Amino acid sequence: MNRNFGVIDLGSNTARLVVYEQDSQGLVTEVDNIKRGLRLSNHVQDGHMDEEGITKTIDCMRQFKDLLEARNIKDIIAVATAAVRQSDNGSELIDRISKETGISVRVLGGEDEARYGYLAVVNSMSIDEGITIDIGGGSTEVTFFSNRELQASHSFPFGIVSLTRMFFHSEVPTAEELSSLEHFLSTAFSSCPWLLSRHCPVIAIGGTARNLAKIQQRAVQYSMDSFHHYPLDTEQVAGILEQLSLLSLEERRQVPGISKDRADVILAGITVFESLLRHAGSPELIVSNKGLRDGILSEVVWGTAAPTSIRVVHERSIDQFMNRYQVNKPHAIHVSKLSLSLFDQLQTFGHHTYGQGERDLLEAAALLHDVGRTINVHEASEHTFYLLSHVLLAGYTHRERLLIAMIASFKSNKLLQSQLAKHTDIVSKTDKSLVEKLGHLVLLARMLDRSMSQAIHTIRLTDDDGPLTLLCLGKRDGLLEYSLLDEPLAKLSKAWKLPLSFRPVVDDSPAKP
Amino acid sequence: MNRNFGVIDLGSNTARLVVYEQDSQGLVTEVDNIKRGLRLSNHVQDGHMDEEGITKTIDCMRQFKDLLEARNIKDIIAVATAAVRQSDNGSELIDRISKETGISVRVLGGEDEARYGYLAVVNSMSIDEGITIDIGGGSTEVTFFSNRELQASHSFPFGIVSLTRMFFHSEVPTAEELSSLEHFLSTAFSSCPWLLSRHCPVIAIGGTARNLAKIQQRAVQYSMDSFHHYPLDTEQVAGILEQLSLLSLEERRQVPGISKDRADVILAGITVFESLLRHAGSPELIVSNKGLRDGILSEVVWGTAAPTSIRVVHERSIDQFMNRYQVNKPHAIHVSKLSLSLFDQLQTFGHHTYGQGERDLLEAAALLHDVGRTINVHEASEHTFYLLSHVLLAGYTHRERLLIAMIASFKSNKLLQSQLAKHTDIVSKTDKSLVEKLGHLVLLARMLDRSMSQAIHTIRLTDDDGPLTLLCLGKRDGLLEYSLLDEPLAKLSKAWKLPLSFRPVVDDSPAKP
Structure with missing residues (x-):
């Protein structure tokens, strides 16, 4: 039975309600997402929230409650961050919200907030060691993790709104203003010695x-x-920092991609990133679209412990994708098993030297090859590519996502070429051979289970009789699959430059693991 | 409760099994589709099917049965056409299929076959009068309908395979061969006087x-x-006929788009179309991807009567799309109601002169604006455009489908321009204004029901107090919707060049129709 619940994040800049649906296996899908820009930071002066801020917040919470009630959702997790945490009348606000709307809001401590950012990252990225930084309106959380385990965390009591107010006094900041902000940040970061010269990626969370x-x-x-x-x-x-720092506010607003209601505070935000990258000696900043509420969510679904390896993240992601798009799982798992069996046996026979990385891509692609059917059975391959290249498959880089999408949807060279041509900035022509070869393995494996009944339970490559032959151990003679194998086998043979024929073998023993 | 059933079409060229899922409302979705090229025509000589043809057929039926059994589907509709109908041992074949597989196959008469083609067309196209032609391997069915009602039908005992065999004796047909085929066809068509000089579209069904x-x-x-x-x-x-008729078989196989296993018989097929177009004095041939089995299916779902108007077809299509992609129907219907109300009132106030055609597009777009959410709540507009431009919405032309897709997914001019740029062969720059204006109506209507609770039940335009104002009759004060209306209203005002503000009115009376 599916259950819905709401997560409310009462931030210093924005209040956000996200509605999730959790299926019977516990996997969660976002089904609605609404935000209101309250800019509470502006209503906190000298550690006190003014009455307007309080009224705005209560009104917003009441509206969120209405929306949840309209959907009959009673299960609500609500948290508040810096603006409330830093207000001496924060608990009064929480009491009033509770009385007037029935929503019980938990005020997160800075360390909690930092930990949720870290949790969001290790649950959705293939990075074992890194620094996370989440800049909000009124606070900034940093953590350091290695081996996916949290090593240290800290919450600074400044955010983009407060830094802008403190350091920038005109639209175009002067060199002095920029350098005094940088100096301030350098001092702040120095209070966390574990940030210095880590040389690991910085993972940046949040709107900026x-x-x-x-x-x-x-x-x-x-x-x-x-x-x-x-x-x-x-x-x-x-x-980007240099470019933006030379522009007036109005010019900044015209920069392609910039969020208009953030153009006034974005400079401070990017300065924080740039300073941290230098301070930590980091080669790159990696953006995370997952943050606080995803961390809270992962705690609800998976508990407080981080996944022990990226493999766990991948398995969960794939499983969620399969559930979400109603994949026939016994079929998908069987196609994956057959694809990997072909891959491994071809390696044994010396026909390729691919490694674990390619094997993992093949496994993911085989499990997900049918997701496009949820859109339509016609042109399902195109739909599979669309879904896998447009919907986040957490835990994979963009390049990996595209390779999985191309292998999973592989049908012909023509289609593959048009996919490659669209993404020359991420994948290259040299990927063509890999995708084509693995794609043919999936195509053959799909045909080996065309009836989706796992009637052909095991395949074995043999050269006992001379040329390489694929023995298909099936439950009986005359299977539909055998009538359909000639074409995919001929194409695979051509792509792999490997003449391969097949022979049915009746074998009614249970499937081999 | 959903039920699955299979439809088997044992044709003269191809045997095909399609698996459908019917939902609790009776709407049907194709979930699997498998074909085997049996070319039974080649096994019928002098009205008798040879033993190889019979064996192949029974094997194929057994495999289809296996596939259905693997999915626990007992409900099977199976029909056979020309090859079986024209064989003196057809009933023997049917008996053996029944005995060996349990599938009971109905042999369709030519008139039945023709009628199913007609039914498929009037259930999926916005054409009130036309000639249908369905060319198979061993027979060709034609009908004429007007006011969507069947007026006449006929089945000719020739198809692409038999015509090729009868008239073309070399790879590149000679001028004499072509002209004698044309003469033969002209004589054949003359036996149906109702085909002559109809000047209506010819709708062509089938693989050719x-x-x-x-x-x-x-x-x-x-x-x-x-x-x-x-x-x-x-x-x-x-x-195309002229171009192909000059090529050798091998050269024809290389023509982009041609189906390789049809290259040997396609010339005869296109000659039939071309001859019929000339014979009927028709301006155009319209391809139907719906044919025999869709006709059978529509009979199962909607009965033998044709839909009385294209409006009925549209309603069913939209309903099916909404069901298929799990749209929140009360919300979609409310957004559609509000959009149309705005459209009508703006007309009353003299702000546009659009007609019923544009109103229908708006209604469809409003009902379908949320289909993309089934893919993902993020970038849902892009997904809505993808679905509506890639999945068949029956009963609409390509141009109408694109306009609906653009209106339903309208978010910004930037997105619209990229959509228009991709489809300059179907829509034109002059459509931009229409899409933009109607798109803003849908955007505002969506925001008017952002909580999906129909709390704002009625809207009224008034200029009683001077400037045009939108009165929003809502169940109570302080609705979430009111906090969110400023932006869509400002954008609508700009696009329509019409300053428009809103005023909440508490009105707890039931929704007006």
């Missing part, structure tokens, strides 16, 4: 980070619509 | 028609992936 990614993607006409796991090198971040 | 569309689309690099409702004018058909 997303906006930075958008600006860079627009500038280079990036071919994928995805911010999560998007890398910028240190020079790119410095370049 | 789809292949013709594909060749033309590849030649002009058509921007949509859709054969259904694709028009070719008489000169284009004649041009």
Whole structure:
């Protein structure tokens, strides 16, 4: 039975309600997402929230409650961050929200907030060691993790709104203003000795980070619509900062990709990133589209422990994708098993030297080859490519996502070439051979289970009788699959430059593991 | 409760099994589709099917049965056409299929076959009067309908395989061979006086028609992936015929878009189309991707009567799309109601002169604006455009489908411009204003029901107090919607060049119709 629940994040800049649906296996899908820009930071003076801020917040919470009630959702997780935490009348606000709307808001401590950012990252990225930084309106959280385990964390009591107010007194900041902000940040970061010279990636969370990614993607006409796991090198971040710092507010608003209601505070935000990259000696900043509420969510679903390896993240992602798009799982798992069996046996026979990385891509692609059917059984391969290249498959880089999408949807060279041509900034012509070869393995494996009944339970390559032959151990004679194998086998033979025929073998023993 | 059933079409060229899923409302979705090229025509000599043809058929039926059993589907509708109908031992074959597989196959008479083609067309196209032609391997069915009612039908005992065998004796047909085929066809068509000089569109059903569309689309690099409702004018058909008739079989196989296993018989097929177009004095041939089995299916779902108007077809299509992609129906219907109310009131106030056609597009777009959410709540507009431009919405032309897709997914001019730029062969720059204006109506209507609770039940335009104001009659004060209306209203005002503000009115009376 599916259950819905809401997560409310009462931030210093924005209040956001996200509605999730959790299926019977516990996997969660976002089904609605609404935000209101309250800019509470502006209503906190000298550690006190003014009455207007309080009224705005209560009104907003009441509206969120209405929306949840309209959907009959009673299960609500609500948290508040810096603006409330830093207000001496924060608990009064929480009491009033509770009385007037029935929503019980938990005020997060800075360390909690930092930990949720870290959790969001290790649950959705293929990075074992890194520094996370989440800049909000009124606070900034940093953590350091290695082996996916949290090593240290800290919350600074400044954010983009407060830094802008403290340091920038005109639209175009002067060199002095910029350098005094940088000096301030350097001192702040020094209070966390574990940040210094880590030389690991910095993972940036939050609206400023997303906006930075958008600006860079627009500038280079990036071919994928995805911010999560998007890398910028240190020079790119410095370049954007320099470019923006010379513009007036109105000019900044016209920069392609910039979020208009963030143009006034983005400079402070990017300065924080740039300073941290230098301080930590990091080669790159990687944007995370997952943050606080995803960390909270992962705690609800997976508990407080981080996944022990990227493999766990991949398995969960793939599983969620399969559930979400109603894949026939016994079929998908069987196709994956057959594809990997072919891959391994071809290796044994010396026909390739691919490694674990390619094997993992093949496994993911085989498990997900049918997702496009949820859109339509016609042109399902095109739909599979669309879904896998447009919907986040957490835990993979953009390049890996595209390779999986191309292998999973592989049908012909013509289609593959048009896919490659669209993404020359992410994949290269040299990937063509890999995709083609693995794609043919999936195509053959799909045909080996065309009836989706796992009637052919095992395949074995043999050269006992001379030429390489694929023995198909099936439950009985005359299977539909055998009538359909000639074409995919001929195509695979051509792509792999490997003459291969098949022979049915009746074998009614249970499937081999 | 959903139920699955299979439809088997044992044709003269191809045997095909399609698996459908019918939802609790009776709407049907194709979930699997498998074909085997049996070319039974080649096994019928002098009205008798040889033993190899019989064995192949029974094997194929057994495999189809296996596939259905693997999915636990007991409900099977199976029909056979010309090859079996024209064989004196057809009933023996049917008996053996029944005994050996349990599948009971109905042999369709030519008139039945023709009627199913007609039913498929009137259930999926916006054409009130036309001639249908369905060319199979061993027979050709024609009908004439007007006011969507069947007026006449006929089945000719020749198809692409038999015509090729009868008239073409070398790879490149001679001028004499072509002209004697044309003479033969002209005589045949004359036996149906109701075909002569109808001047209505010819709707072409079947593999040859789809292949013709594909060749033309590849030649002009058509921007949509859709054969259904694709028009070719008489000169284009004649041009392709002339081009192909000069090529050897091997050269024909290389023509972009041609189906390799049809290259040997396609010339006869296109000659039939071209002759019929001339005979009927028709301006164009419109390809139908719906045929025999869709006709059978529509009879199962909607009964033997044809829909009385295109409006009925549209309603069913939209309803099916909404069900298929799990749209929140009360919300979609409310957004549609509010959009149309705005449209009508703006007309009353003299702000546009659009007609019923544009109103219908707006209604469809408003009902379908949320389909993309089934893919993902993020970038849902892009997904809505993808679905509506890639998945068949039956009963609409390609142009109408694109306009609906653009209105439904409208978010910004930037997105719209990129959509228009991709489809300049189907929509034009002059459509931009229409899409933008109607798009803003849908955007505002969506925000008016952002909580999806229909809290704002009625809207009224008034200029009683001077400037035009939108009165929003809502269940109570302080609705979430009111906090969110400023932006869409400002954008609408700009696009319509019409300063418009809103005023909440508490009105707890039931929604007005």
